[in-house]
Amino acid sequence: xxxxxxxxxxxxxxPAEQKTAGGLIIPDTAKEKPQKGEIVAVGxxxxxxxxxxxxxxxxxxxxxxxxxxxxxxxxxxxxxxxxILVILD
Numbered sequence: 183x184x185x186x187x188x189x190x191x192x193x194x195x196x197p198a199e200q201k202t203a204g205g206l207i208i209p210d211t212a213k214e215k216p217q218k219g220e221i222v223a224v225g226x227x228x229x230x231x232x233x234x235x236x237x238x239x240x241x242x243x244x245x246x247x248x249x250x251x252x253x254x255x256x257x258x259x260x261x262x263x264x265x266i267l268v269i270l271d
């Protein structure tokens with residue numbers, strides 16, 4: 183498994199929405215990049231930065247946040263904890 187360094191986290195994005203709230207199917211060309219995902223690994227932080235997210239947390243992040251990475255056929259995002267906007271319950 184991957185182990186992030188410093189204040190970085192690895193997020194597994196949730197799949198893009200397939201349908202609208204009204205039940206219309208969204209074509210692949212119109213799908214938005216997901217902005218919600220699950221934390222799968224957390225770095226140790228830095229001296230002055232204490233990590234607040236944990237493995238298993240579901241988070242929202244900025245639309246263009248993170249660096250895309252494919253590892254063993256699965257897509258992930260690597261981002262700084264600062265790029266995470268909110269932890270969902």
